[in-house]
Amino acid sequence: MRDAPYFVSILELFNPSCMGINISKMNLTKKVKKSSTVKELFFTFIATTISIILTFGTARYFEYREKRESGRQTAINVILDIEENIQELDELASIEEEQFNLAQYVLGHIDEIDSISTDTLKEVYQYLSQNQELKFDDSREKIFHSSQESWKHINNAKFINLVQTFFYERHQFQDYYNSEILFHKPISSEERYENLLQNNYEITEQLPKLLPKLLTEPRIECFITYSASRQNYFRETSNNWRLISNECKFLMGITDEELEEYVEKSEHTGRLVKKKDLIGTWTADMNDENEELTFFNDGTFKHEVEHKTRSYAFSGAGLYKGSMEGTWAIKGDTLVRIYPRNKYHYELDFSHISYNDDQKELVEGYIKQYQEAIQARNEAYKVSTDTMTRKNAAYINASGQMVELIRNEIDEEGNEQKRKSYMLRINEKK
Numbered sequence: 348m349r350d351a352p353y354f355v356s357i358l359e360l361f362n363p364s365c366m367g368i369n370i371s372k373m374n375l376t377k378k379v380k381k382s383s384t385v386k387e388l389f390f391t392f393i394a395t396t397i398s399i400i401l402t403f404g405t406a407r408y409f410e411y412r413e414k415r416e417s418g419r420q421t422a423i424n425v426i427l428d429i430e431e432n433i434q435e436l437d438e439l440a441s442i443e444e445e446q447f448n449l450a451q452y453v454l455g456h457i458d459e460i461d462s463i464s465t466d467t468l469k470e471v472y473q474y475l476s477q478n479q480e481l482k483f484d485d486s487r488e489k490i491f492h493s494s495q496e497s498w499k500h501i502n503n504a505k506f507i508n509l510v511q512t513f514f515y516e517r518h519q520f521q522d523y524y525n526s527e528i529l530f531h532k533p534i535s536s537e538e539r540y541e542n543l544l545q546n547n548y549e550i551t552e553q554l555p556k557l558l559p560k561l562l563t564e565p566r567i568e569c570f571i572t573y574s575a576s577r578q579n580y581f582r583e584t585s586n587n588w589r590l591i592s593n594e595c596k597f598l599m600g601i602t603d604e605e606l607e608e609y610v611e612k613s614e615h616t617g618r619l620v621k622k623k624d625l626i627g628t629w630t631a632d633m634n635d636e637n638e639e640l641t642f643f644n645d646g647t648f649k650h651e652v653e654h655k656t657r658s659y660a661f662s663g664a665g666l667y668k669g670s671m672e673g674t675w676a677i678k679g680d681t682l683v684r685i686y687p688r689n690k691y692h693y694e695l696d697f698s699h700i701s702y703n704d705d706q707k708e709l710v711e712g713y714i715k716q717y718q719e720a721i722q723a724r725n726e727a728y729k730v731s732t733d734t735m736t737r738k739n740a741a742y743i744n745a746s747g748q749m750v751e752l753i754r755n756e757i758d759e760e761g762n763e764q765k766r767k768s769y770m771l772r773i774n775e776k777k
């Protein structure tokens with residue numbers, strides 16, 4: 348029994364009450380730990396779920412946006428196709444009206460035809476004889492039809508039906524224009540050729556005699572009489588296609604500003620040129636011509652051109668050379684070049700031509716006349732204080748080896764046209 352107290356004391360050591368431990372508090376701690384674990388598992392589950400949703404949901408969202416953007420670009424391309432064809436028809440109507448008025452003027456002054464300008468007579472003759480088949484560019488149509496998946500991306504059945512209507516009408520117009528006799532010019536290619544043969548290969552001087560006869564022939568009178576009908580047909584078709592274009596833009600929520608921006612971006616893929624990009628020598632890739640433009644770091648440039656000139660009187664080609672100097676700068680997106688006239692110089696080289704003895708007098712006379720004209724021009728340039736300024740929007744491609752130059756010009760109709768040219772870098776040989 349002596350061991351009992353010892354035994355009891357040992358048990359008491361493990362008694363929570365003896366150790367000062369509160370059972371209720373210990374149970375609470377276990378509950379808290381258990382609750383914390385549950386919360387951690389819950390939040391982990393939520394986080395994982397959100398992560399999955401974000402991962403797959405975002406992918407789906409971007410896929411949806413990509414398809415929607417693809418469909419919109421397809422729609423924009425089709426609308427641009429319609430707009431370009433509208434412009435073509437408007438131009439056909441304007442040209443037809445202008446040339447009809449010239450023909451009427453000549454008819455009204457047939458007794459004084461010798462006083463009418465040569466350019467007017469040539470224009471009337473071309474109006475009656477230049478016969479070209481009409482062929483619309485159908486590349487966008489082929490792209491549209493080759494990928495019906497793009498129709499799903501557009502997701503607008505009425506828009507697609509309108510586009511199909513336009514393509515059908517365009518084919519109908521093209522076939523009618525090329526087959527209907529009233530659109531055919533009355534002077535055939537064979538007749539034009541015969542006129543050249545009968546007039547020593549030069550018909551211009553004979554037009555005052557030739558046109559009065561032609562303009563009284565029934566086939567010519569018929570063609571001129573139906574000019575108003577042709578003009579109306581062009582304009583009515585143009586207006587109909589304009590309605591289709593406007594409805595397509597309305598259905599897709601596409602503005603004219605968006606179309607202009609799309610065209611602007613698609614016209615060039617390079618970046619704007621910086622001054623350091625241009626330092627060096629560039630050339631233009633043209634047949635029968637050699638052109639080099641060297642930009643120097645001090646803001647000056649040298650522009651050299653060579654052009655081959657040919658004639659039926661001799662074999663080979665003469666070489667027309669020009670040298671110009673000036674200053675240049677980059678202003679915003681524009682390359683500005685200033686050419687002082689007194690820095691111009693031209694010369695001719697006929698050392699590489701050959702000709703028969705019976706052509707000697709003719710050729711030497713031609714060369715002498717040409718040389719005198721060039722010499723007179725050089726003398727005039729020496730004392731000139733005039734300058735020529737050339738401005739081009741300039742973009743360079745990713746390789747830095749090609750520059751695109753864009754300039755705005757006004758055509759004979761008063762419309763602004765963009766003209767493009769390209770320069771290729773000449774890399775120095777190591």
